Amino acid sequence: MAKEITNRSEDYSQWYNDIVKKAGLADNSAVRGCMVIKPHGFALWENMRDQLDRMFKDTGHVNAYFPIFIPKSFLSKEAEHVEGFAKECAVVTHHRLMNDPDGKGVVVDPSAKLEEELIVRPTSETIIWHTYRDWINSYRDLPLLVNQWANVVRWEMRTRLFLRTAEFLWQEGHTAHATKQEAVEETLQILDIYAKFAEEWMAMPVVKGVKTVNERFAGAEDTYTIEALMQDAKALQAGTSHFLGQNFAKAFDVTFLDENQKRELVWATSWGVSTRLIGGLIMTHSDDDGLVLPPKLAPQQVVIVPIPKPSEEVDEVAEKIMATCKEKGIRCIFDKDLKKRPGFKFAEYEMRGVPVRIGIGKRDLEKNQVEIARRDTKEKTFVPIDGAVDYIEGLLVEIQNNLFQKALKFREEHTSSADSLEEFKEILDTKGGFVKAHWDGTTETELKIKEQTKATIRCIPLENEKEEGVCILTGKPSAQRVLFARSY
């Protein structure tokens, strides 16, 4: 098969592409900028989706579904919002095809032009707030806590599998509240859910913070973010939660009567994470042998490989282990494929990121043991058959923790402080990563720093210590350091 993966040190981008393709996560498609998510990649997404969905439901949210098409006029209602997306919208202009009168194929029927063009949703704020106007009349209708799992389209110039595609899958939550405080609390609650999911499920450490004016979502009052650091020391925005104030309530005239019979505008939030998380997952843990997956999200947690091939004795033990795994809720498969040899299978499952591999051969059975190999460290050990599943149960937890600790250590080693622009540039050009530095709080300075260094302010961390200092560019006073990095 000779499926070689480019080394990270050689060409990081190519390494990433190789992992995506050779681990069977996704392929490019016939449509520019769009990808085919393959079964292995989709199974991963399903696990992520299911867990997030549980977390949303546990905090009182419900799912709904809104149309993929948005009337063009809706996007004109909130000026700032539309400005953020206008450049990357797909537009539907016609609703019928016809046979080409000149010969082969089909052409757009010019007589089927739409009265009003439809925009393929880049995000659903507008159509949802148009709908909320009908749903909300009284304070008794609030809060309204709705999420949807959907695809969206943003016509990107430059795409990369999972990280930035023209069409992607995501969830978008849209909530309406009676008070500002409640909406702000909702925004932060979701940020906490995202952070918890990233750290406890993806084993990907994140920094929670608030975006600068320049970096925040079009139409939001505040954008909160979770920022992760990839293995090439570039930052990845992994999820955002927006406090929208009353901007959409005003634009779509969504009001309610409060307890005092007074008509008030509602307060809003929106928040989302996307298939981009899969890109983050890959770049946080994987190595030169392929994908590395955290056990909690891995489609298959354990694979049993018979050595050198299935036999009655081996099968019996394997089936027993499978059954015990199933009882314990461990996802386990047994590869009985006769056409592939063990060495091939080892390489293949390493490529696909299966956290634990069990090898069972005649020699093991004689000693009443199996060989257990872990994907994260490549360590192998022999364990008595009877205790194998218990051992694996503990091992999966250990792998999950190890991946998180390893990633955390990497982030800590790649988080620096800079007190001058020279030092700042020096760090970015050598080790990269997050750089904590003082900033005078203006967009102008932020843009100048970006121009000179290609680094942007990823966020102002929420758990930030106050520290007096001076801006590394202008020397003006600053009350705290902010987090800079070059990013995806």
Add this chain to the structure above:
RNA sequence: CGGGAUGUGGCGCAGUCCGGUAGCGCACACGGCUGGGGGCCGUGUGGUCGCAGGUUCAAAUCCUGUCAUCCCGACCA
């Protein structure tokens, strides 16, 4: 959208400069030998050379256009 590179069986590539009717490795099929980290030998299947025009007796090769992918930049989740 700017700059650079690349499109040749499923995958990776050679052939292109200097035009003569397509080749290698892997994969795949069949047979045999094997068997604890991507096996070996043999026999085979599979390609209108990204697409569309043009030049020519003749085009993978030369010319024009176009599409796609990758890398770098601007923009964004």
